[in-house]
Amino acid sequence: MPGWPEKRVYIGSHTRRIDAPAKVTGAAKYTSDVQPEGWLYGMILRSKWAKAKITKIDLDKALKLPGIKAAVLAREGERTVRYYGEELAAVAGSTKQACLDALRAIEVEATELPFVVREDEAMGDSAPRVWEDSPNAAAPHVNEKGEVDKAFAECATVVEGSFSTPVQIHHPLETHGNTVSWADDGITCWASTQGITSVAEGLADNLNVPQSRIRVLSEFMGGGFGSKFGPGVEGGLAARLSRQAKAPVKLMLTRFDQSLAVGNRPSSFQKIKLGATADGILRAFELESYGTAGIGAGGSTAGGGGGAGFPAPYIYTVPNIRVKQSSVAVNAGSARAFRAPGHPPASFGMESIMDDLAVKLGMDPVEIRLKNDPSEVRRKEYRLAAERFGWKEKYKTPGSSPGPVKTGVGCAGATWGGGGRGTQAEAQINPDGSIEIRCGTQDLGTGTKTLIALIGADMLGLKPEQILVRIGDTRYPPSGGSGGSTTAASVSPAIHNVCTRALEELQKQTGIADARGENWMAACKKLGLNPLVVHGAWQEGLSSSGAGGVQFAEVEVDTDTGFVKVRKITCVQDGGLIVSQLTAESQVHGGILMGIGYALYEERIMDRQTGFVLNPNFETYKLAGLADAPEIDLVLLDMPERGVIGIGEPVTIPTAGAIANAVANAIGVRVGSLPITPQKVLAALGKDKLTTA
Amino acid sequence: MKPFQYATALSPAGARELAGEDGAYLAGGNDLLALMKEYLVEPRILVNIKSLPGLNRVKPGAKVWTLGAGVTVAELEDHEGVKKVFPGLQQAAAEVGSRQIRNVATLGGNLAQHSRCWYYRHRDILCLKRGGDTCYARHGENKYHSLFTGNTCISPVVSNLSVALTALEATVLVQRGDEQKRMTLKELYARAWDNPTAHNSLEPGDLILAVEIPVRGGSSAYLQASEKSAFDWALVSCAVAGRVKGGTITGARIVLGAVSPMPYEAAAANDSLEGKSLDAETAARAADLVLARAHAQAQNGYKIPIARALIQRSLLQLKAQS
Missing domain, CATH: 3.30.365.10 (Aldehyde oxidase/xanthine dehydrogenase, molybdopterin binding domain)
Known part of the structure; x- marks a missing residue:
C-alpha cells in the first residue's frame, strides 16, 4: 500500500x-428542509412532571381535531416518567398549529411523585430515589496506586482545591429530528444524524423491520457534538406516526425540547489535592468527585450516556494517586457523549490545581508543565505557543495588574485518542x-x-x-x-x-x-x-490516533462588575497530516468558541421546586456569540508522517482551563466553578458580601 | 396560540376602538408574539399600529422632543440628534437585544414589554405574576432578580429605554379611552411596584402614542453590565442625567434598571449631588444612598457592587461628556 x-x-x-x-x-x-410529497408535521407531548406515575393517556380528543392525522403513545400502559420532558405521546398533523392544539387536547392522568434535581441533595440518604431499586449515588469507581498518604507527607508543597463544572447542553444549531416515510416497500428516513447506519439499526430494532427495508439519508446536517447517533425516541415516534397517517412525517425538536431530553455533558464536583517536590515534580494526587449524568446514572442506564467520571490526573503522570469518582442520578434528562466526553471537566480541574501549585511554589506555570507533562509533542507545543503568545512578557504575579480592569494569562493542555x-x-x-x-x-x-x-x-x-x-x-x-x-x-x-x-x-x-x-x-x-x-x-498506515494540544488565554477582568472578556487564545494542536486546512481551522475556531461558552456562559439551570429546566432557550442558556470571540492564533503542527488524525474534540478541551487560569492570574484569587460569571468573580473577590440579606 | 383576528388601525381612536378590552397592539411584535406562542397572553384581536400617522416620527424641538411610539430602537440608536442631545438614551438603545431585534423593536414595545423572569416565562409554571400564589424566584433561582420591590414578586423591569427615559424626566403620551393622557415614567410603572401581577400601569386597551423628553440643557449617560459582551440582558443598568458646569452638578438623576419592578431611583441620592463637585467621592456617596435600601435575595447580592460601580462610572462619564 x-x-x-x-x-x-x-x-x-x-x-x-x-x-x-x-x-x-x-x-x-x-433534514429540516426536506419536504416529501404530502408530508405532515410531527410533535411530541412531554412529561410536565419531574417524576410521576402515568396511569392513562387519552388521545381521542386530539385525534378528532381538524388537521390531525395520527397520534401515538410513546409507551403503552402504566409507566413512570422520571424527568420533566420525558416523551409521552406524539401527534402528526397538516399544520404546526394543529399539532400544538392537539398536544394540549391530550388528557394525561398522572400521580406526582417526589423528585430530586440537585446533585448534592440526591446524594443524601433521605433523598427521593430516581430509580426505586437502587440508591441515587452509584458505588464509587476507585483507582489507587502507590503510597498516597506517605507520598503527601513527603511532599514539599501540597495544594488543595474544590472545582465544579455545570451540566452543559449540546445545542447543535440544527435540532434533533427526522423526516420519516413508512410506505409498503419500506422506510425512508431523512435524519439529522452523526450515524446514518446506526439510525438504520436503531429503527430496525425499534420497529421490527428488516434493516434492508430501511434507507437513511443525511446529506447535510447542522451539528450533533455526540448527541445524534441513534434515531432517538423522536425517530421511532415519527416512523410510527408515518405508518398510521400513511404520509411522511417531519418531526424536528424545538429548542425547548432540545434542552430536556436529547443529552448533555455531566456535571462534576471535584475535590483535588496535589503534592510536589520543592522543584515542582508531581508526587501525589488525590481526587474525590461526583457529578450527574441525569437519570442515566442510577439503576438503569438504558439510553443513558454512562456516568459522570473523567480521566484523572488527566494528562499528567503522578506516581501515587487515589481517585474516587461517583455518579449520582437526578430527575433530569440523560447525558450523552459530548465533544471529548470527560475531558473538559478533567482538564479544568487538573489544570487549575496545577496553576495553584505553581503559584504556591513561585514557579512559572509553563515551566511546571514542561517539567511534568510526559508528552514530547505537547512539551514542544508549550514552547511554541509560549513564544507566539508572548508568555514571558505577559505573565505577571497573580493580581498584580493595576487598576480595576485587570489582565491575566493562563494555559492548559489536552489529549485525545481519535483514530x-x-x-x-x-x-x-x-x-x-x-x-x-x-x-x-x-x-x-x-x-x-x-x-x-x-x-x-x-x-x-x-x-x-x-x-x-x-x-x-x-x-x-x-x-x-x-x-x-x-x-x-x-x-x-x-x-x-x-x-x-x-x-x-x-x-x-x-x-x-x-x-x-x-x-x-x-x-x-x-x-x-x-x-x-x-x-x-480503510487500510492500515494512512491514519493514526493520539492528538495533543495546548491553549493559552489572555483575559481582562473588570473587578468592579465581575465581567470577564477573553482577549486572545493561542492554540497549538497536533493533527498529523492535515487534509483540509480551512475546515480544520474552522474546527479549531468552533472548539475554542465552545470552550469559551463552557468557561464563561453555559449552564443548565434546574429549579428544585418544580424539577424543571429553567433556561430551555438561548435567552438564558447563554452561548458565546461573535462579540465574545477573541483573537485566535492557531498553529496546526504539520506532521504528515503520522497520517490523518481527527482534531474535532481536542481543540475544545483546554480552553476553559486556560481561561480559568488566566482569570485567577488576573485577579489573584481562584474562581473554581464554571461558568465563571460576574456573580462568581465578585464572590471570589469578597465583594458579594456587600449584600443586606 | 389561540386563533385571533387581525386589523390595521389608521388613527389612535380607531386603534383603541378596534382593540377593545381584550385586544393587543402589534408593532415590532418581539414580545407580543412570544407571549402569544407561550399562551401567556391570548388577545382576541391584533391591531396593527404601524400605519398610525406620526407614530414612527422623531420630532426634535427647542423645549421638547417627541418620539413616536413606533420609532424603532435602531432608529434611536442611529439618530445623530438623539445622540447629541440625549446620549444616555442613544446608549441605552444600542444595548437592546441584537441589531436584528433593534431593527423591528419599537420604543412603545420596549416600554410595555413583560417581565423576563424565567418562572413567569415558563410554560408549565403558574407563578404569582401569572395569577398563581407563589413567587418561585423568592425561594429558587434568583440571580437575575430584584434588589428592591414593594410587593412579593421580585421580577425586575428590563426595559433599557425606561431607565434612560426616567433619568431624562420624560413623559409618556397614552391613548386611554377617548382621551390622551400624559404619564411620567414613574407613573407608567408605579403599579408594578405594588402589584405582583402588573408589568406596568397601563390599563387594558391603553396605547402608548409617544414619549416626550424635555430639553434641560444637560447631558446624560447609560451603562449596563451583562454576562455576555453583546445581545444579553442587563444584570444591572444605570442611567444618569444632569447639568455639569465647572465640575459642579445640578439637577442630577440616577436611575437603576434590572433591580426593581420599576426604574429605581432614590431622591436622597439625587439631592446629595445638588451643587456638589462631581468626583469619585461624591459619586460613591450617591451610590451608597441609591443602594441604602437594597435587599438582596440568596443569589443576587452581587448586583449591589455592580450597581455601585455603574453609578460611579456613569456619573464620571457624564462629567467627561459635559
Whole structure:
C-alpha cells in the first residue's frame, strides 16, 4: 500500500468547502428542509412532571381535531416518567398549529411523585430515589496506586482545591429530528444524524423491520457534538406516526425540547489535592468527585450516556494517586457523549490545581508543565505557543495588574485518542471522464465531503470540483458513526484506497500507463460503454490516533462588575497530516468558541421546586456569540508522517482551563466553578458580601 | 396560540376602538408574539399600529422632543440628534437585544414589554405574576432578580429605554379611552411596584402614542453590565442625567434598571449631588444612598457592587461628556 502522495496540491491546501455555495445560497437541503410529497408535521407531548406515575393517556380528543392525522403513545400502559420532558405521546398533523392544539387536547392522568434535581441533595440518604431499586449515588469507581498518604507527607508543597463544572447542553444549531416515510416497500428516513447506519439499526430494532427495508439519508446536517447517533425516541415516534397517517412525517425538536431530553455533558464536583517536590515534580494526587449524568446514572442506564467520571490526573503522570469518582442520578434528562466526553471537566480541574501549585511554589506555570507533562509533542507545543503568545512578557504575579480592569494569562493542555477505521467506499468512473465517489459517511458540518474531494483530486491528478462526492445514504458502502474525532482518520484511507484501485483498474483496462491528470479524459474514453466501478476500504498506515494540544488565554477582568472578556487564545494542536486546512481551522475556531461558552456562559439551570429546566432557550442558556470571540492564533503542527488524525474534540478541551487560569492570574484569587460569571468573580473577590440579606 | 383576528388601525381612536378590552397592539411584535406562542397572553384581536400617522416620527424641538411610539430602537440608536442631545438614551438603545431585534423593536414595545423572569416565562409554571400564589424566584433561582420591590414578586423591569427615559424626566403620551393622557415614567410603572401581577400601569386597551423628553440643557449617560459582551440582558443598568458646569452638578438623576419592578431611583441620592463637585467621592456617596435600601435575595447580592460601580462610572462619564 503506497502512502500519501509526496506531491500534494489540494491535500493540506486552503481550498474552500466544495459545498460552500450550496450552503450559503440555501440550496443545501438539511433534514429540516426536506419536504416529501404530502408530508405532515410531527410533535411530541412531554412529561410536565419531574417524576410521576402515568396511569392513562387519552388521545381521542386530539385525534378528532381538524388537521390531525395520527397520534401515538410513546409507551403503552402504566409507566413512570422520571424527568420533566420525558416523551409521552406524539401527534402528526397538516399544520404546526394543529399539532400544538392537539398536544394540549391530550388528557394525561398522572400521580406526582417526589423528585430530586440537585446533585448534592440526591446524594443524601433521605433523598427521593430516581430509580426505586437502587440508591441515587452509584458505588464509587476507585483507582489507587502507590503510597498516597506517605507520598503527601513527603511532599514539599501540597495544594488543595474544590472545582465544579455545570451540566452543559449540546445545542447543535440544527435540532434533533427526522423526516420519516413508512410506505409498503419500506422506510425512508431523512435524519439529522452523526450515524446514518446506526439510525438504520436503531429503527430496525425499534420497529421490527428488516434493516434492508430501511434507507437513511443525511446529506447535510447542522451539528450533533455526540448527541445524534441513534434515531432517538423522536425517530421511532415519527416512523410510527408515518405508518398510521400513511404520509411522511417531519418531526424536528424545538429548542425547548432540545434542552430536556436529547443529552448533555455531566456535571462534576471535584475535590483535588496535589503534592510536589520543592522543584515542582508531581508526587501525589488525590481526587474525590461526583457529578450527574441525569437519570442515566442510577439503576438503569438504558439510553443513558454512562456516568459522570473523567480521566484523572488527566494528562499528567503522578506516581501515587487515589481517585474516587461517583455518579449520582437526578430527575433530569440523560447525558450523552459530548465533544471529548470527560475531558473538559478533567482538564479544568487538573489544570487549575496545577496553576495553584505553581503559584504556591513561585514557579512559572509553563515551566511546571514542561517539567511534568510526559508528552514530547505537547512539551514542544508549550514552547511554541509560549513564544507566539508572548508568555514571558505577559505573565505577571497573580493580581498584580493595576487598576480595576485587570489582565491575566493562563494555559492548559489536552489529549485525545481519535483514530478510526472500517470505512468502505466506491468510485464510479464514467467514459465521459466524470467520476463519483460514494461513501456511507455523513458530514456533520466539519467538511467531510470536502476532505473526500481533496484526496480524490490529489490521487487522480484532478481538480476537486471534478469529483462528485456522494455521502449520507445507507445505500452507499458503510462507514460508521462520526464521533470520537474518528471520521477523517476512518474515511481518508478508504478514499485513498478506492482511488488507488480505481486508477490501477483504469490503467489496466485501457493500457494507459499513467491515467492521471492530463491523460484522464483519454483513458476514460477508452472504457467503452460501461462505467468502471471499484470498491475500496480503510487500510492500515494512512491514519493514526493520539492528538495533543495546548491553549493559552489572555483575559481582562473588570473587578468592579465581575465581567470577564477573553482577549486572545493561542492554540497549538497536533493533527498529523492535515487534509483540509480551512475546515480544520474552522474546527479549531468552533472548539475554542465552545470552550469559551463552557468557561464563561453555559449552564443548565434546574429549579428544585418544580424539577424543571429553567433556561430551555438561548435567552438564558447563554452561548458565546461573535462579540465574545477573541483573537485566535492557531498553529496546526504539520506532521504528515503520522497520517490523518481527527482534531474535532481536542481543540475544545483546554480552553476553559486556560481561561480559568488566566482569570485567577488576573485577579489573584481562584474562581473554581464554571461558568465563571460576574456573580462568581465578585464572590471570589469578597465583594458579594456587600449584600443586606 | 389561540386563533385571533387581525386589523390595521389608521388613527389612535380607531386603534383603541378596534382593540377593545381584550385586544393587543402589534408593532415590532418581539414580545407580543412570544407571549402569544407561550399562551401567556391570548388577545382576541391584533391591531396593527404601524400605519398610525406620526407614530414612527422623531420630532426634535427647542423645549421638547417627541418620539413616536413606533420609532424603532435602531432608529434611536442611529439618530445623530438623539445622540447629541440625549446620549444616555442613544446608549441605552444600542444595548437592546441584537441589531436584528433593534431593527423591528419599537420604543412603545420596549416600554410595555413583560417581565423576563424565567418562572413567569415558563410554560408549565403558574407563578404569582401569572395569577398563581407563589413567587418561585423568592425561594429558587434568583440571580437575575430584584434588589428592591414593594410587593412579593421580585421580577425586575428590563426595559433599557425606561431607565434612560426616567433619568431624562420624560413623559409618556397614552391613548386611554377617548382621551390622551400624559404619564411620567414613574407613573407608567408605579403599579408594578405594588402589584405582583402588573408589568406596568397601563390599563387594558391603553396605547402608548409617544414619549416626550424635555430639553434641560444637560447631558446624560447609560451603562449596563451583562454576562455576555453583546445581545444579553442587563444584570444591572444605570442611567444618569444632569447639568455639569465647572465640575459642579445640578439637577442630577440616577436611575437603576434590572433591580426593581420599576426604574429605581432614590431622591436622597439625587439631592446629595445638588451643587456638589462631581468626583469619585461624591459619586460613591450617591451610590451608597441609591443602594441604602437594597435587599438582596440568596443569589443576587452581587448586583449591589455592580450597581455601585455603574453609578460611579456613569456619573464620571457624564462629567467627561459635559
